[in-house]
Amino acid sequence: MAGLSLKCGECGTLLKSVEEAQEHAELTSHSNFSESTEAVLNLVCTTCGKPCRSKTETDLHTKRTGHTDFSDKTSEAAKQISLEVPKPSADLEESVVAGETSQPEEMVVPEVDAKLLEELEAMGFSKARATRALHYCGNVSVEAAVNWVVEHENDLDIDEMPLVPANKKVEPPKPALTPEEMKTKAQELRERARKKKEEEEKRMEREREKERIRVGKELLEAKRIEEENERKRMLALRKAEKEEEKRAREKIRQKLEEDKAERRRKLGLPPEDPVDAKPATPVVEEKKSFLPVKPATKAERMRDCLRSLKQNHKDDDAKVKRAFQTLMTYVGNVAKNPNEEKFRKIRLSNPSFQDRVGSLKGGIEFLELCGFEKIEGGEFLFLARDKVDMAVLNSAGSELNSAIVNPFFGVL
Known part of the structure; x- marks a missing residue:
């Protein structure tokens, strides 16, 4: 099967082309590359469309943005790699003819904005990391440099001082916004973030209040049901006690009737007629009481x-x-x-x-x-x-x- 990438034999990095392999060799001094049938990963964030080449890059992107959904488009972007070395430009050919390439070119540390470098060092970044970030982001701003560091913090040469040819002057790209516009934009972003945070806090407070009300209602209902059940239980207990007392009185009455019948039998008297024994309406003769009736207090x-x-x-x-x-x-x-x-x-x-x-x-x-x-x-x-x-x-x-x-x- 034709090769789909170049693999660095020293660090295992997969590269899409010979140009990327040459750039990787310049940055890391690695020189052992081999053709690989493994395609370079192409994981695209479905939210913002940012491509990521590895699981590490997707984790960093998720940490920075909160985006977690990625689409694997490796098979779509994979293509057979060309091992042809690009032809040198006319200027390079002239320099070779003139014998200029026979001497090694002097490499120096690129110039970066001293004020931005101080701010990055004050934030805790090393000088080499801060210089590299400012150089590759074009000395635009501290925010751009920090974003670059976050995206490249797993690079092997992240803490190495960058070097550029001494006779090559790299002009930083002009910022798209003026300082006043950048300040206004930053203020807008901060205000938007503040409003979003306030809205989120209000929403969470409403949810907590709804939950407190729901729990309170459930507790009140449970307490009411418990009290109602206790009241019913006490009423049932009282009813059972009254029925038991009624049965006890009936047993005593039956026992008295049996004793009375036994005494009549021993005395030789005929059994008592139930009709005579229990008149329908007993007449109670009212007696006059000479004691004063105590009024209710x-x-x-x-x-x-x-x-x-x-x-x-x-x-x-x-x-x-x-x-x-x-x-x-x-x-x-x-x-x-x-x-x-x-x-x-x-x-x-x-x-x-x-x-x-x-x-x-x-x-x-x-x-x-x-x-x-x-x-x-x-x-x-x-x-x-x-x-x-x-x-x-x-x-x-x-x-x-x-x-x-x-x-x-x-x-x-």
Whole structure:
């Protein structure tokens, strides 16, 4: 098979042509080349179109630009290599005739921009690497030199001082942009990068906020389900206890009936007629009691009021709990600040009050037990300063606290 490249026998580099082999020999002093059937890699970045000759170059390109997709076009670009040495130019022929090539040409270090060289050395680059980068990028700018170093940092001669013929003056290409234009362009690029970074940070913050909200909702739902399951479990347990108690009473009753029948049998009496033994409606003769009936205390009335409120709205535990907490706030504010009229006066038409307490049967009645009275045609609930009873308020607070923390309050 015809050769597709030239391979350096010392470093293994594949070269496309004799010209590249000659240039490689000048830069590295390598002289052992052989024809190879292995084609030079041609990996083209699908994003920007930059060709890369090796996996190392693609890795460097990915590191610099973030582009990771490359198209292998090695077979398309591969062609049979020509081993013919290019003919020397007319000037070279004249110099050979004149005997000029008989003497070795003097090689010197190329001149580069001293200011740019100082900046590169200050950035940590060696003098040889900085000089080579400035020479091959045409002394355009520090950015161009840094880019050249990144693209050629795997070259074997990267840290060798470049040499050019003494009589050959290399004029650096003129920059395409003026310093002012370059400064403006750099400012635009920095501003664009800053805006892009800000947009990315805002997007990430929105994503984090959405995730926090989602997790919070899941936690609340899980907590609600757990509380509901616990409530159902306690109700089922209470029901089972009542059924067990009922069965125990039935066993005791049966045992008493059996003992009674046994005694009648021993006494020689006939068995008791079930109809006579259990009258349909037993008549209980009311007895007059000469003991005074103790009236219900205000604390007991408060407890009954709260129990009634919970039973009337047993399908909405959250609403009942919020009503209890609101009542606790009203009572606590009056107890802490009895001289503040704003805590002792409540507008009944207030939407918040109606939603939390007023619309629930038993809410206003509880406040009236605490001493509040309706005034101005029933528009306000007002607790006069001279009617503030700390003992009553403390009892109200205790009953509310018990209703809030006791999961069985109003259930049994």
